[in-house]
Amino acid sequence: MKRLLVVLASFLVCAAAAADVAPDLLVKNVTNEVLEVVRKDKDIRNGNTQKTLDLVEAKVLPHFNFVHMTQLALGRDGRQASPEQLNVLVNEFRNLLVRTYSKALTEYRDQEISFKPFSMEAADADVKVRSEIKQSGGKPISLDYYLEKVPAGWKVYDMEVGGVSLVTNYRTAFSQEIRANGIDGLIRSLQAKNKTTEPAAKAK
Amino acid sequence: MKQKKIATRLKSTLFVLVMSGVLVGCASPGNPKDPIEGFNRAIYGFNEAVDTVLIKPVAQGYDAVLPSPVRTGVTNFFGNIADFFIGVNNLLQGKPDQAVSDLGRLLVNSTVGLLGVIDWASDMGMEKHEEDFGQTFGRWGVGDGAYVMLPILGPRTVRDTAGFVLDFVADPVGNVGHIPTRNTLYAIRFIDVRADYLPADKVIEEAALDKYSYVRDGYLQRRNNLIHDGNPPREKMD
Numbered sequence: 479m480k481r482l483l484v485v486l487a488s489f490l491v492c493a494a495a496a497a498d499v500a501p502d503l504l505v506k507n508v509t510n511e512v513l514e515v516v517r518k519d520k521d522i523r524n525g526n527t528q529k530t531l532d533l534v535e536a537k538v539l540p541h542f543n544f545v546h547m548t549q550l551a552l553g554r555d556g557r558q559a560s561p562e563q564l565n566v567l568v569n570e571f572r573n574l575l576v577r578t579y580s581k582a583l584t585e586y587r588d589q590e591i592s593f594k595p596f597s598m599e600a601a602d603a604d605v606k607v608r609s610e611i612k613q614s615g616g617k618p619i620s621l622d623y624y625l626e627k628v629p630a631g632w633k634v635y636d637m638e639v640g641g642v643s644l645v646t647n648y649r650t651a652f653s654q655e656i657r658a659n660g661i662d663g664l665i666r667s668l669q670a671k672n673k674t675t676e677p678a679a680k681a682k
Numbered sequence: 683m684k685q686k687k688i689a690t691r692l693k694s695t696l697f698v699l700v701m702s703g704v705l706v707g708c709a710s711p712g713n714p715k716d717p718i719e720g721f722n723r724a725i726y727g728f729n730e731a732v733d734t735v736l737i738k739p740v741a742q743g744y745d746a747v748l749p750s751p752v753r754t755g756v757t758n759f760f761g762n763i764a765d766f767f768i769g770v771n772n773l774l775q776g777k778p779d780q781a782v783s784d785l786g787r788l789l790v791n792s793t794v795g796l797l798g799v800i801d802w803a804s805d806m807g808m809e810k811h812e813e814d815f816g817q818t819f820g821r822w823g824v825g826d827g828a829y830v831m832l833p834i835l836g837p838r839t840v841r842d843t844a845g846f847v848l849d850f851v852a853d854p855v856g857n858v859g860h861i862p863t864r865n866t867l868y869a870i871r872f873i874d875v876r877a878d879y880l881p882a883d884k885v886i887e888e889a890a891l892d893k894y895s896y897v898r899d900g901y902l903q904r905r906n907n908l909i910h911d912g913n914p915p916r917e918k919m920d
Contacts, residue, residue, distance in 0.1 A: 578885060616810070640907065648896075
């Protein structure tokens with residue numbers, strides 16, 4: 479019991495520390511840190527996708543709430559999933575998003591990203607951090623992060639590129655798949671997708 | 683010859699419009715936003731094939747050959763031409779401030795910016811906007827209508843197709859009297875736009891379980907976002 483309390487207490491301390499970082503700063507720091515590596519690392523510049531995936535895995539993933547993301551992508555049809563099925567789905571969806579994110583990072587690494595002014599109330603638990611990718615000759619593409627406050631700090635649960643959510647953009651396709659082939663059908667097609675082309679980041 | 687191509691393009695556009703009207707009657711229960719999905723998928727397959735063998739390789743070559751400042755200049759040049767009707771559309775949407783800024787951009791960039799090649803206006807704080815007649819109709823309350831995949835031109839909705847016809851008629855490039863010049867401008871602009879989408883293409887390839895529906899849903903979200911100038915009402919999941 480005592481040990482449990484110690485664990486609990488230390489957890490709370492950690493959580494408080496993580497929650498202290500403002501959401502806009504969190505996104506800004508992570509973005510800058512990752513971009514810096516992607517721009518400079520020779521292996522990544524030469525197309526080493528595994529290294530990019532590892533980088534995203536280590537630096538970016540801890541700040542994402544994949545359970546929430548999966549639920550958003552599944553929408554109503556996700557309610558019929560058993561906890562085991564949901565677990566598998568979260569894992570597969572996470573791999574897909576990591577690959578997509580890494581690809582986008584590689585493709586757009588030389589563009590300049592700027593953050594828009596951010597303000598929030600102290601009590602806010604759900605915020606949007608806005609940034610944009612500058613494009614030479616065109617209107618900048620907006621890149622927005624939705625974050626929620628959970629005990630472990632701020633977590634990203636959705637991202638929008640030019641107003642297109644990387645998460646909810648799957649909803650229609652997912653629900654069609656579920657209606658045609660059930661939750662297991664969706665799991666199978668996600669697994670098949672993740673097996674194609676490059677190896678995905680190892681699931682944990 | 684290119685003139686013929688454009689005539690053909692317009693004809694096929696009309697064909698699709700008519701067909702979509704016909705096919706809506708016998709749509710199978712599927713995605714309510716995409717009642718002619720089977721037909722659209724067929725056109726999409728055709729577009730992908732043409733893109734793979736012709737358009738994409740040309741765009742890749744264009745991207746590889748031109749130094750990046752030149753590419754920026756080309757994009758700026760066409761962007762400057764577009765700014766006039768972007769301003770008109772902003773006016774039609776009841777945003778006179780933005781319309782004034784668009785016309786200011788046109789004035790500055792057409793002169794100091796050497797016929798639009800250099801985008802000084804952005805540096806001066808006159809932000810580039812993105813408007814078209816489809817968005818104006820949307821702003822006026824016209825719904826999307828069915829999703830349609832147009833040959834070569836790509837995804838639209840019925841509303842945006844109607845808007846596109848107006849964009850096409852109003853397009854300053856289309857009104858250039860010297861036909862070879864006009865067609866060259868058409869071709870360069872088309873390839874320049876395609877080249878801009880090359881990186882996005884790879885990301886979509888990586889992301890999509892089914893590219894057709896990923897592109898469709900992305901297009902619909904994007905248009906909704908544009909109509910609301912980046913602040914669409916966000917639907918909350920329960």
